[in-house]
Amino acid sequence: MEVMKAMHPNMSETEIQGVHEYVYKKYGAEYEGYPSIVGGGNNGCILHYIENNKMEVGNDLVLMDLGAEYHGYTADVTRTIPANGKFSPEQKAIYDIVYEAQEAGIKASVVGAEFQAPGKAALKVVEEGLITLGIIKEASEARTYFPHGTSHYLGLDVHDQGTYRPFQPNTVITVEPGIYIPEGSDCDKKWWGIAVRIEDDILITEEGPVNLSAMAPRTTQAIEAMMKQPSPLDDFQLPKLD
Ligand code: GLY
Ligand code: MN
Ligand code: MN
Secondary structure (H helix, E strand, O other): OHHHHHOOOOOOHHHHHHHHHHHHHHOOOOEEOOOOEEEEHHHHHOOOOOOOOOOOOOOOEEEEEEOEEEOOEEOOEEEEEEOOOOOOHHHHHHHHHHHHHHHHHHHOOOOOOOOOHHHHHHHHHHHHHHHHOOOOOOHHHHHHOOOOOOOOEOOOOOOOOOOOOOOOOOEEEEEOOEEEEOOOOOOOHHHOOEEEEOEEEEEEEOOEEEEOOOOOOOOHHHHHHHHOOOOHHHHOOOOOOO
């Protein structure tokens, strides 16, 4: 939420990373749970991008995959937001598919479901969405743009151990679909450089899935509204260095 308020197009990827890490350390987290990923535009298409060294994110989407480690346990959360505070029509079209895919994946995260259930549900939404937008022709092509798994166990480690048997109560997993369209992809140029992942930490209970990271805005409307809020960092100016 603080990064959404503070974000502007002339921030660097490293500065955005620094704001995340400062805020969660101010809340008492001891460490990063894993190397932070902050990728503007095409950099968001690089799955384990940790250089975070673009000096200005400009008007692109910024994909931010970061997690605080608190008393030994780690979070693993991704938000993708427009640096200028407003999704373009193309960015929103891709974002909304990933959002619906994640919603389907979260709904499938129930006691007794097979470990692959959230991934299957999410992939189906991505397949249908990319076909509707004309980015792919057949469902089998969807993996070109969604080339990773949807869920892993989360706990003491970011990719924690587990049984891969049907879900038991009190299991925590991530649900993290994404669509990545690198420059040069075999589709209309208007989609190039758009990369979206949305990742939340889901506690599976007898009463259904609980989103532990729900406080971070997730719909395009909620993100745009949060980005309009003032930030304490708006007035934070450092002396110029020679
Ligand atoms: N941040 C690593 C992952 O999402 O699995
Ligand atoms: Mn993850
Ligand atoms: Mn992650």
